[in-house]
Amino acid sequence: MHFKAIIFDMDGVLIDSELYWDEEGRNFFGKRNIPYTKQLKAQLVGHSMRENMLWVKQEFGFSESVEELCEERVKLTDHIYTQASGILPGVETLLPRLRAHGFKTAIASGSFLYRIETIVQRFHWENYFDTLVSTDHVNFVGKPDPAIYLYAAKVLHVQPADCVVVEDSINGLQSAQAAGMACIAVPNPRWSWGDFSSADSTVESLEDPKLFAFLEL
Numbered sequence: 268m269h270f271k272a273i274i275f276d277m278d279g280v281l282i283d284s285e286l287y288w289d290e291e292g293r294n295f296f297g298k299r300n301i302p303y304t305k306q307l308k309a310q311l312v313g314h315s316m317r318e319n320m321l322w323v324k325q326e327f328g329f330s331e332s333v334e335e336l337c338e339e340r341v342k343l344t345d346h347i348y349t350q351a352s353g354i355l356p357g358v359e360t361l362l363p364r365l366r367a368h369g370f371k372t373a374i375a376s377g378s379f380l381y382r383i384e385t386i387v388q389r390f391h392w393e394n395y396f397d398t399l400v401s402t403d404h405v406n407f408v409g410k411p412d413p414a415i416y417l418y419a420a421k422v423l424h425v426q427p428a429d430c431v432v433v434e435d436s437i438n439g440l441q442s443a444q445a446a447g448m449a450c451i452a453v454p455n456p457r458w459s460w461g462d463f464s465s466a467d468s469t470v471e472s473l474e475d476p477k478l479f480a481f482l483e484l
Contacts, residue, residue: 269483270449271429273365274419276313277376277383279435280473284352285312285458291343301327305460313377313410313438315402316340348382354390357473362395364484375400375419375432377409398422410438413446420446431482433473437461451478 279285292311293303301307311319320336323329329336365372373396376383380401387393400422405414420427432443432450436459443450444465452466453459453473463469468481 270370270431272371272373272420272423272425272431273482274373274375274416274423274430274432274443274448276432276434276436276439277374277378277386279312279355279455279458280433280453281355281358281374282352282386283355284347285435285455287347287351288344289458291340291347295340295343299327299329308458309437309460312436313442315377315407315409316379317407318402318409345382348378348385349389352386355473357475357478361473361478362392365482366395368484370482371423371425372396373398373400373419373423375415377402377415379403410436411441411445413442416443416446416448420448431467434466435459437463440466451481 275281278288289308292308296303296307310322316337317333320333320340324333324336374383378401380399380403383399383401387396387399398419400415400419402409402415405418408414416430416432417427420430427447430448432439432448433453434440434443434450435453435455440450440452440463449467452463452469454463454469468477470478
């Protein structure tokens with residue numbers, strides 16, 4: 268099957284930011300005497316920050332407002348995008364190859380739009396993506412809701428069935444499937460947990476020959 272558009276999650280797919288989110292998660296929850304478990308991490312991945320801070324406030328009874336929690340979290344994590352994160356293997360080979368084959372491309376991430384733009388500018392990817400989509404565009408509704416991927420398809424002027432999503436989390440996989448899109452899972456043992464068996468293809472990295480075969484590159 269030949270797809271018209273490839274839509275990438277960002278954190279954990281294009282950049283290694285999840286490693287730093289783990290560190291900051293341990294700091295954020297540790298100061299509140301809450302263990303930062305795999306289950307807690309899995310709950311938060313893919314959602315917008317506002318969704319996550321509303322959830323943790325309700326779950327753990329934090330005294331701060333959602334706005335105060337978001338402000339604290341932003342201050343703790345902005346450096347992940349401006350300085351810390353690096354490019355994951357295969358990205359800089361795959362992106363120009365997709366362009367050469369005429370695919371439409373997008374990033375659709377639960378991160379703030381300004382953070383997506385920061386990464387694209389840092390790594391000079393401006394010519395590799397047709398659009399950048401965040402939860403900012405869909406009333407801060409994150410994954411596993413399909414809204415962000417449906418919005419990306421609309422902006423790209425393609426049908427959901429003509430899109431393939433590249434994801435590293437269960438929430439992201441479920442979001443892509445709910446949008447009616449194919450999904451290539453790139454679970455990383457350092458930060459991805461769960462059952463990815465329902466993905467259309469599962470690859471070890473963006474260098475995996477299975478990915479190129481699936482995309483007919």
